[in-house]
Amino acid sequence: xxxVFVISLASLPLSAGERxxxxxxxxxxxxxxIKGELLAVKTDALQVFDRAAHQGKSIDLGQVANVKVLKxxxxxxxxxxxxxxxxxxxxxxxxxxxxxGDQMGSSLIILAICTLAGGIFGALKSxxxxxxxxxxxxxxxxxxxxKLKRYAREKDGTKPVDLENAPI
Numbered sequence: 001x002x003x004v005f006v007i008s009l010a011s012l013p014l015s016a017g018e019r020x021x022x023x024x025x026x027x028x029x030x031x032x033x034i035k036g037e038l039l040a041v042k043t044d045a046l047q048v049f050d051r052a053a054h055q056g057k058s059i060d061l062g063q064v065a066n067v068k069v070l071k072x073x074x075x076x077x078x079x080x081x082x083x084x085x086x087x088x089x090x091x092x093x094x095x096x097x098x099x100x101g102d103q104m105g106s107s108l109i110i111l112a113i114c115t116l117a118g119g120i121f122g123a124l125k126s127x128x129x130x131x132x133x134x135x136x137x138x139x140x141x142x143x144x145x146x147k148l149k150r151y152a153r154e155k156d157g158t159k160p161v162d163l164e165n166a167p168i
Contacts (some may be wrong), residue, residue: 039154089111
């Protein structure tokens with residue numbers, strides 16, 4: 001119960017000053033890549049804070065081929081939850097009074113399957129999201145920009161972002 005409580009607290013929205021944008025890899029039409037935190041999605045540009053260079057960059061949307069949104073790896077967390085579920089099933093199905101090898105073996109198999117399934121689910125949740133911004137008509141590009149706004153630090157894109165003084 002404590003673990004569930006801590007995880008639910010970790011997913012609460014932070015105040016605007018504390019919220020971080022997702023880490024992204026922006027691939028430009030010339031093939032070069034820029035990696036950093038997505039600060040804002042404007043109507044004509046993406047604002048990305050490049051941590052390696054310690055500077056913000058405004059990238060014209062005409063130069064952007066696609067954006068890969070990187071996600072936190074949840075595979076181990078999924079395995080822990082799967083192990084917990086498998087342990088609960090093991091406790092419910094295993095009977096000490098009938099201590100036989102077949103029952104224990106099948107209960108351990110269920111435990112292993114739950115752990116593995118949790119790890120696979122967590123790994124699938126961690127797959128990066130690819131958002132393409134070129135090669136399409138106006139409507140799909142605008143829909144992709146709306147999707148991308150969910151990952152930005154500034155959600156509405158109307159507030160100015162100070163590229164020079166963005167927190168690290």
